[in-house]
Every structure is written in structure tokens, then in C-alpha cells.
Amino acid sequence: MRISRIFSLFSAIAPPAPRTDEPGRVLTAVERLESDTRLDPLLPPIRRRVRRIPRGGRDLLHGRQLGHPFHPIAVQVPIGAWLSAAALDLMPGEHRAADALVGVGLAGAAPAAISGWADWAELHKPHMRVGLVHAVLNVTAVALYGGSLAARIGGRRRLGRTLSFTGLTLVGVSGSLGGHLAYRQAAGANHAEQVPYIVEPGWHELGSMSQFPVGEPVRRTVGEVPVVVVAENPQTAHVLADRCSHLAGPLSQGKVADGCVECPWHGSTFRLSDGYNVKGPATAPQPVFQTRVVSGMLEARFTPHGAQARTSGTGGTGDGQAAEE
Ligand code: FES
Numbered sequence: 001m002r003i004s005r006i007f008s009l010f011s012a013i014a015p016p017a018p019r020t021d022e023p024g025r026v027l028t029a030v031e032r033l034e035s036d037t038r039l040d041p042l043l044p045p046i047r048r049r050v051r052r053i054p055r056g057g058r059d060l061l062h063g064r065q066l067g068h069p070f071h072p073i074a075v076q077v078p079i080g081a082w083l084s085a086a087a088l089d090l091m092p093g094e095h096r097a098a099d100a101l102v103g104v105g106l107a108g109a110a111p112a113a114i115s116g117w118a119d120w121a122e123l124h125k126p127h128m129r130v131g132l133v134h135a136v137l138n139v140t141a142v143a144l145y146g147g148s149l150a151a152r153i154g155g156r157r158r159l160g161r162t163l164s165f166t167g168l169t170l171v172g173v174s175g176s177l178g179g180h181l182a183y184r185q186a187a188g189a190n191h192a193e194q195v196p197y198i199v200e201p202g203w204h205e206l207g208s209m210s211q212f213p214v215g216e217p218v219r220r221t222v223g224e225v226p227v228v229v230v231a232e233n234p235q236t237a238h239v240l241a242d243r244c245s246h247l248a249g250p251l252s253q254g255k256v257a258d259g260c261v262e263c264p265w266h267g268s269t270f271r272l273s274d275g276y277n278v279k280g281p282a283t284a285p286q287p288v289f290q291t292r293v294v295s296g297m298l299e300a301r302f303t304p305h306g307a308q309a310r311t312s313g314t315g316g317t318g319d320g321q322a323a324e325e
Helices: 003-013 025-034 040-050 055-062 076-089 095-120 125-153 157-184 304-312
Strands: 204-208 217-222 225-233 236-241 255-257 260-262 269-271 277-279 288-294 297-301
Touching (some): 025 125, 095 125
Antiparallel strands (some): 225 236
């Protein structure tokens, strides 16, 4: 049979190819989930329970000390173990190793779940709706794997394998929702990462120092980039990117205390001197600008020096040194 005839036969029986000029059905369904309010009554009570974990513990779970979210690392253990178990289940004579990996995955599911809930409790509602379904699928998968392990221990290997494969399918669906949360909805991403790339180089005038009350956050812009200005005294001020690295909350509407500014949305707290995130949920620091005062006018610029000060924790960008340059 000629190849062209094979193609025409195939196109006659094949379902129509999905259109590529509009969102697919899966994406449309997930986008609908973002705005589906039916599970909304569950969100506040779950959030309250998660927030009972002490702040320091939640910061560890967020990954603040790592500098990026911990949850994507934690999920590697159950996913890796269960995927490997599935491969071994398909090989003759490897059932003991497969059983052990099912158990390893179950043990690794706990830190993955707890860190996920900690992150979930500090998100916007559309994120939380997708995250709740993601969590329900994961809980169901864990239950299936628990049943699988019990069946394997009890010698019902066929049932154990069936439950494992069903669980793995749910983990896959749940993982794609997690991908939607992370990459489409940008939960867990650094929302201040772009600042060094979009800020105009050079010094920018932000106004007379008399316009900045000591200890009060004031919003200004450096070119198109919103910044928060906090005067330390009538001669010195700190300037940080205004949009919080966690989810872009406006720091200029936050509280200033103890040399830090606290985001009004979820309470991430950034040191004014170097932008370091001393409290989460933010896992990334806040871009900090160099400042100088020239003839009573505050000026700011973004330089790699600001990044060095942030990294070393030595702080001090509002130091007037730059005024000598
Ligand atoms: S936006 Fe969440 S802490 Fe700032």
C-alpha cells in the first residue's frame, strides 16, 4: 500500500487534530478551576489551621533559608520513588525492591505535603483553588499507595500493583496542576527578579528629602519601576523595589519597624539596608537601590553593589558614599 493511501486512510479514521490557535480543553478546564468558587468556604479554615504552625517552622517549609521554595525539592522523593516502583513492577523478580520504593515514597510524602500546605496558605484565591484540587489528588494518591503497600505486604501483589499504577496516574495529573500553579500562576516564583533588567541605568531623582517622613514608606518610581522609599533620618534613605518578591504585594503600603519593611499581603519582611528577607513567605530578597542626596534631593540607582550588599548582609546602601562618585 502506498504511503499516501495509508495517510488518507489514517486521516479518515483519526479524530480531528486539536486546534492550535486557541487554548486546549485541558488548559480551559484548569483556567475555569481558578475561578470556580464552589470550594471557597473550605479555604479560610484550612488556611487558619496551616498558619498555626509557628512562623519559624513555616519559613523552613517555605524554603526561605534555601532562597527558593522547598516544596519542589520535597516532591522529588515520592515522585521518584513511585515512578521507580512502577518501572520495577513491570520487571520480573523485582517485586521486593518495588515494595520498598512504595514505602519510601509514602515516607517522603509527608514533608512534601506539609511544605505544600505552608506555601498554599500564603497564596491568592485563584492559586488556592487550583492548589486545593492538587492537594486532594495527592491525598487520594497517598491513600492508594498506602492501600498498595498493605496489599503487597498481605501478598495480594496484583491488587498492590493496580493501586500503585492508579496512584501514579493521579500523581501525574496533580503534578500538571502543580506546574500550572508554579509556571502559569507564578506561585513560588521570585516576583522581583526582573527588576535589575528593566530598571534604567544611572541615577534617578526621587524628590526632596523633605517629602519623605522618617520611618514612613513612600512609593515612587525609578523609570517604570515602582520603588519604596523609607527615610532613616533627614539625610539618609533606603530605596527598595516596591513589589514584594513573594507575590508582588506593595511594600509601600506595609509597616516599617526595626529597620525592616513588612509586606501588607502575607507579612514577608525585608531588611531596609540590604533587602534581605528576614521573614517569609518570601524566599527571595528584595532588590535594593544605592542612594545619594544631592542638594537635598534623593537619588537612587540600581547597581551590582546593591546585590553584593544584599548577599553579604553588610547592608548600607543609603550611605552617601555614592555621592562622592
Ligand atoms: S506578596 Fe505575599 S508577602 Fe508580599
